[in-house]
Amino acid sequence: MSTDYFHCRESFLALPGVREVWEGPYRFALPPGPAQDYLAEHFAEVDGMIGAGARMKTSVESSAAVCTLPGGRQIFVKRNGVGSLKFVVRYFFIPARVFRAALAARRVEEAGIPTPHVLAAGEKRRAHFLLSGYLITDAVTDACDLMTYVIERPDAPGGMPAVIRETARVAACLHNHGIYHGDLKLVNLYRTGDDAPCGIWDLDSAQLFPGEVPRKLVVRELGRIISSVLIFAEQNPAFPDAFFSLDRVAQDLLGAYASTAKAAPPVPDEVAAAARTHWLNKRKLRFDYGGQTA
Numbered sequence: 001m002s003t004d005y006f007h008c009r010e011s012f013l014a015l016p017g018v019r020e021v022w023e024g025p026y027r028f029a030l031p032p033g034p035a036q037d038y039l040a041e042h043f044a045e046v047d048g049m050i051g052a053g054a055r056m057k058t059s060v061e062s063s064a065a066v067c068t069l070p071g072g073r074q075i076f077v078k079r080n081g082v083g084s085l086k087f088v089v090r091y092f093f094i095p096a097r098v099f100r101a102a103l104a105a106r107r108v109e110e111a112g113i114p115t116p117h118v119l120a121a122g123e124k125r126r127a128h129f130l131l132s133g134y135l136i137t138d139a140v141t142d143a144c145d146l147m148t149y150v151i152e153r154p155d156a157p158g159g160m161p162a163v164i165r166e167t168a169r170v171a172a173c174l175h176n177h178g179i180y181h182g183d184l185k186l187v188n189l190y191r192t193g194d195d196a197p198c199g200i201w202d203l204d205s206a207q208l209f210p211g212e213v214p215r216k217l218v219v220r221e222l223g224r225i226i227s228s229v230l231i232f233a234e235q236n237p238a239f240p241d242a243f244f245s246l247d248r249v250a251q252d253l254l255g256a257y258a259s260t261a262k263a264a265p266p267v268p269d270e271v272a273a274a275a276r277t278h279w280l281n282k283r284k285l286r287f288d289y290g291g292q293t294a
Contacts, residue, residue, distance in 0.1 A: 009095035012102050012121060025131065028122030029099070035119045038069055039136065043122060046134050049077050066139045074139035075119060079132050080204070088129060096123040096133030097204055104179060104206035105137070111177040113170060114199030116140050140190065143199070147187035150232040157239050159194065160229075164249070166198045167225050168256035174200075176262045178209040180217045185228035212263050219266045222257065223274030226250055231279070234286050244287040246272050246280070 004011070009029070013020055017032030023044040030036045030043070042049075053065030056076070064078040080098065082088050102121040109115060116137035124132045146163060150156050167189055174181060181188070182205025189198045207217070226249050233239045250268040258265045280289045 005094045005100065008099040008103055012099050015106065025124045025126050026122060027125070028120050028134070029102070030120045031118060033117075033119060035069060035073060035075065039120050043120060046077060046122070046136070047079070047132075050079055053077060066141070074141060076116060076137045076139040078135045078137075080134075081132060082130050091130035092128060096121075096130055098123065098133040098135040100208075101135055101203040101206060104203040104208060107177060107179055107208055108174070108200065108203070111173055111179065113173055114197065115203070116199075116201055140192075140199070140201070143190040143192050145187050146189045146191070146198070147185070147228070147232050149191075150186060150229070151235045153236075154238045156233075156236055157243060160233075160243070161252070164229065164252050165256040168222075168253050169260050170198045170200065171221060171225060172257050172260035172262075172265075175213045175218055175221070176260070178211060178213060180207040180209070180213045180221060182206050182221075184221050184224050186225070186232055187228070215266065218263075219270055219274050220278065222253060222266065222271045223278060226253055226271060227275040227279035229253075230275075230287070230289070231283060231285065241287075246275065246289045250275070 012018060013029050015031065019030045019036060019040060021028050021030065021040050021043055026044045026046070028039070028043040030039055049067045050063050050065045053067035055065045057064040061083060062078060062080045064076065066074055066076055068074050080096070082091060098121045102118045105115050105118045109117070116139070118135065118137050120134070120136040122134045123130055124134070146167070149159070150163070153159070170189065171184060181200060181203065183202060184200070188202045189200055191198055226246070229249055230244060230246065233243060247268065250272040254265055254268045254271060276289050
């Protein structure tokens with residue numbers, strides 16, 4: 001069974017040193033650290049922080065910005081909206097998903113994988129109706145996500161064997177520690193240098209398990225990685241046509257995954273089928289990866 005959605009806020013609050021603060025419709029949980037005292041005084045200004053910061057993302061569903069605290073510490077502030085009536089009803093009964101993301105970040109850190117350190121998780125409610133969820137982390141300003149590397153670098157084809165090995169290692173490490181990322185595509189993997197280990201961010205869809213990640217989720221996660229490799233590589237003219245073999249990329253990824261995974265890995269054909277069905281056949285791409293449109 002994955003993370004208990006009904007008690008993720010209480011589980012996060014139960015971590016050592018976490019402080020809970022309230023003001024008006026805002027309720028925040030603040031882990032111990034050098035930013036705790038400042039955020040405890042200013043957490044209710046979180047919407048203003050996003051408006052005044054360097055905007056990184058703006059959409060119907062979420063907004064995010066990098067802000068600078070007194071003293072120069074840079075933080076990343078993300079706000080998630082609720083969206084449809086279905087989600088309004090769902091989150092009437094359960095905490096905002098940012099608390100699950102905060103718990104996942106702690107587990108990822110314990111697994112030895114870089115991820116932005118969580119400084120606060122909170123929500124805004126009126127009459128118990130969730131209006132927004134907030135996650136505040138350290139800003140990682142010196143990183144490049146792997147999507148940007150694959151799309152923009154002319155030397156990316158030569159670096160792809162290392163990228164595939166590293167993404168497979170990260171996925172296996174996550175699964176070894178009972179973590180399912182839920183959206184492990186190249187844009188959500190980053191490096192601070194070409195030879196640096198990969199980190200992960202955007203844990204909104206993460207699920208945590210007390211034991212092994214269910215096999216069907218492992219297959220889906222690995223299929224998501226493979227599909228993103230092929231989709232983003234198509235946007236870089238430096239990649240030769242010979243690179244775009246779904247079966248070969250699946251074999252390379254699964255070979256690297258097997259060297260780190262504790263559980264028996266799925267077979268490449270199974271993962272390739274997941275990539276094809278869930279993602280590749282739902283986009284207009286230059287190359288035909290087989291199968292019928294789902």
